[in-house]
Amino acid sequence: MDISLINSQSLLQLHSLVEKKEQIIAALQEIDAAIINTLKGGTILVEVVEVSTKPASLPPAPAATKPAAAVKSPGKSAAKSKAGRPGGLKDRILALLDAAGPEGLRVKDISDKLGVKATNVSVWFSTTGKKITTKIEPGRFAAKGVKPVVAAPAKPQTPENPAAAAKKSKLSPEAKARIGTAAKARWAAARAGKATTAAASDKPASSKPLAAKKKGGISPEGRAKIAAAAKARWSAVRAGKAASAAAAAKPVAFKPIVAKPASSKPIAATKKGGISPEGRAKIAAAAKARWAKVRAGKASKKSLKA
Helix, strand or coil, X not given: XXXXXXXXXXXXXXXXXXXXXXXXXXXXXXXXXXXXXXXXXXXXXXXXXXXXXXXXCCCCCCCCCCCXXXXXXXXXXXXXXXXXXXXXXXXXXXXXXXXXXXXXXXXXXXXXXXCCCHHHHHXXXXXXXXXXXXXXXXXXEEECCCCCCCCCCCCCCCCCCHHHHHHCCCCCHHHHHHHHHHHHHHHHHHHHHHHHHHHHHHCCCCCCCCCCCCXXXXXXXXXXXXXXXXXXXXXXXXXXXHHHHHHHHCCCCCCCCXXXXXXXXXXXXXXXXXXXXXXXXXXXXXXXXXXXXXXXXXXXXXXXXX
């Protein structure tokens, strides 16, 4: 909004519009209070303030100023203005629940009576109204502290005409007779089996000795073969030990050690270095020549200094 466009005429127009707005809000608040008291059983006289919707006679606005915002019509429902006030929706819902009593109301019914969206009512019950209301069933609520009316379970309806109910059965009389006969035969066989079991339990015990339980899975022939193989193996082990002991008891024959005659050849000297005599001679000659040059150089320097 450009502040430079505001002048005294636009301010006067805004002032008149704000006054109308305040009058409308005051009238709506009085109407809401009357509705709540009526739902609670009380009566109250409300003076409805007549608000003129005609624009105030003002001097024409200059061309440079922007047109003023349109005035909202006071004919809108009081529910929207009431819902905007903090706690307005709570008071109205609680008033409806108190009037409904223990049976409570559905969310859709509350939405229709208050002119509020059903989503907003559901959100209120799940947040603000969770601690101050009682949930009777999904979508139905009552005021806190009121015992909800629970519908009694429906009793099974008995048919007035038994013959008509019998006709609804899909089994014929012959089929039912066959099923009954088969059931009787089955139960007779079951009883006969129980009788034979009881008679067998009453007989004296047999005089035959009970056979010993088989502990292993090897036959006697297999056990005999295993024992013979073990005996043969241990006899071979013992024979090997006896042969070893006999060999250890025999005297050991020692051969005489004969000394070899000493060789007449002279023992060659151990070679200490890897350089031959000719190589050593060359190295010595080169060293002598090098030192001779060094001494000659020193002698020439002394003679020059002198």
